Amino acid sequence: MTFLTYLISGLALGSVYAIIALGYTMVYGIAKMLNFAHGDIIMVGGYAAFFAFNKFGLSPVVSILASILVCTLLGVIIERLAYKPLRQASSLSVLITAIGVSYFLQNGSQLIFGSDTKIFPAMLMEGSLKLFDGRLMISYLTLFTIFTCVVIMTVLTLFINKTKIGKAMRACAEDKGAAQLMGINVDTTISITFAIGSGLAAVAAILLCSTYPSLSPTLGSMPGIKAFTAAVFGGIGSIPGALLGGLLLGIIENLTKAYISTQLSDAIVFTVLIIVLLIKPTGLLGKKENVKV
């Protein structure tokens, strides 16, 4: 029974990783860049929800929406100001800029919000579901987190595969020049991608902060790196890959903490990543493209 508890909470942690990993993987797929500031957008999302709820006394739903709005705008603005001017630059310049943006956000929020840790309010549901005469307890928050992940994945997959904008995004991911020849505005498409990824970061922020309720300016870096790992693990650029990578990473991390060692859990997670990449360099679901000439 305890195994099942660990497994389910691992699944919830993995769901959060998966939602964050989507941001990395979509931006990589379309803009071909690693947005290392993505983790820090999570942090901003956490603070936005915190202030909306605690300081402005907004309802949980409105606070969540406010946080999503703030992150979406932030993501689009960062792309416009920091990355768009580098569209023709080398990928190394873009990478370094992304790291710069990450530090900018961390230090900026330290300046604005202070470096002290704030307690994130319980704005989502409390309580637990008791099964098997109370031998198995799963918090509603855990269930809600997994449910949210499933909904996001379903909606996003439908969006990417069925809508006109989604198909345009996939076209840009494959060949930007050819996409332009179709009349697709690549800049707009990249903005939309950043908007979606950053909006999802806000959702992840609220789920994460509700589970581990402490807010600090660096809160986004570790989940950010783990989710990035998850994206690479699953095959960067692939949406199902982000889901699979996120879930596996969460489960492995939680089971390691439970049965092997809390201190070693990150080391073991990254060891698994290295092994997977040695065997399959494109990640679990990453495609090797075969181009016919």
Place this chain on the structure above:
Amino acid sequence: MLKVKDLKVRYGMIEAIKGISFEVDDSEIVTLIGANGAGKTTTMHTISGLIKAASGSIELDGRDITKLPAHKIVEMGIAQCPERRRVFAQQSVEDNLFLGAYTRKDKDEIRKDLENVYELFPRLKERSTQMAGTLSGGEQQMLAMGRALMAKPKIMLLDEPSMGLSPLLVREIFDIIKNINSQGVTILLVEQNAKMALSIANRAYVIETGRIVMSGTGEELLNSEDIKKAYLGG
């Protein structure tokens, strides 16, 4: 229809196009022929807005489009079927065709044009749900041309449609180009297969290292001794 005036294009320090001028009139087939690296594809990409001109102008029906972004140029009525086809390998044949009509809003007309493309290329209809990456080279060429047609262009830019295809297929593709042209679409064709291109072209320009060195009707150039020596294998 299309007027290119004193166009210059640079890649960094290198001037790839050194001031070329040419015109394509309504419902003509005009071809640019020349060797590898002469600047044919660069010219096409500059017309489509993928590369910015250093100087000179490009006009479509009297409107200056030199500085417009690529997606606006498609909207204006210039569709390109690019070199090496560049179909979206991971999307279905039909989705590729619909992407060709991306800038259009007239749903019923798009449907009709889709049927027209399927009539022109029955093989695409058979494979409409297949991923474009699984098509053969010839089929991908047909898809790329169909995709460009879906934009309902006034003028279609065709870059090396014969590349990598068997002689039989090349003939088929060129018949289709003539057919498309007879439906009222003006064509600017870039080819290394000079003989084929000249045989269907109303007029032709010969481009050599970024300059136009000769022009005339397709027939004139086919019979020119210089062209025969340089491009038609004696």
